[in-house]
Amino acid sequence: MSAVLAPQVEMLPMNAGDLDEIMAIEASVYPFPWTRGNFTDSLSAGYSAWVCRVGGELVGYVVVMMAVDEAHLLNISVAGKRQHMGFGARLLRHALQVARRLGAGRLLLEVRPSNTAALDLYKHFGFVRIGVRKAYYPASDGREDALVLVHSLAEVSA
Numbered sequence: 001m002s003a004v005l006a007p008q009v010e011m012l013p014m015n016a017g018d019l020d021e022i023m024a025i026e027a028s029v030y031p032f033p034w035t036r037g038n039f040t041d042s043l044s045a046g047y048s049a050w051v052c053r054v055g056g057e058l059v060g061y062v063v064v065m066m067a068v069d070e071a072h073l074l075n076i077s078v079a080g081k082r083q084h085m086g087f088g089a090r091l092l093r094h095a096l097q098v099a100r101r102l103g104a105g106r107l108l109l110e111v112r113p114s115n116t117a118a119l120d121l122y123k124h125f126g127f128v129r130i131g132v133r134k135a136y137y138p139a140s141d142g143r144e145d146a147l148v149l150v151h152s153l154a155e156v157s158a
Ligand SMILES: CC(C)(COP(=O)(O)OP(=O)(O)OC[C@H]1O[C@@H](n2cnc3c(N)ncnc32)[C@H](O)[C@@H]1OP(=O)(O)O)[C@@H](O)C(=O)NCCC(=O)NCCS
Pocket: 029, 030, 076, 077, 078, 079, 082, 083, 084, 085, 086, 087, 088, 089, 090, 110, 111, 112, 115, 116, 117, 118, 120, 121, 122, 124
């Protein structure tokens, strides 16, 4: 009988060598993507940034900024062909665990009301809505609000 080995899933700290792969994903999953400079600035600032690799292939990434006792999820993305396979959930779980380990009491994020995939993921994890930032995002027809969501880190296991 032959055994089929599942490819290894790794969560690794993001570094400059990941940026070509990241930029290709970023440009394909967002109408208004981050620039390479946004990522290099995040790395220089020491934000907690991670990539998920499956059998070596970069399938997604997450960037978290610590602000005193709060953490902010700045970016979470999964390559289009790898979506709906649980990698977004893995990245979000990792971000919650890292934020808790770094001493944050809660994790905040902004999301477009039109981004149903992301909203479903956040709801799935128990994020709750705490506010709206008016005209926060650029949009094809002007500006779009941001919903502000929060997740307490008290119940996230380390
Ligand atoms: C949001 C995003 C990261 C989700 O990644 P993903 O790998 O597809 O998510 P998962 O496969 O882990 O899904 C986790 C859960 O989220 C929900 N979900 C994810 N995508 C969904 C979709 N398109 N429609 C409905 N539910 C969805 C489901 O509840 C799913 O749970 P299930 O598998 O039990 O049904 C991904 O869609 C993405 O990269 N989008 C573009 C970038 C983006 O918008 N990022 C968020 C900015 S705020």
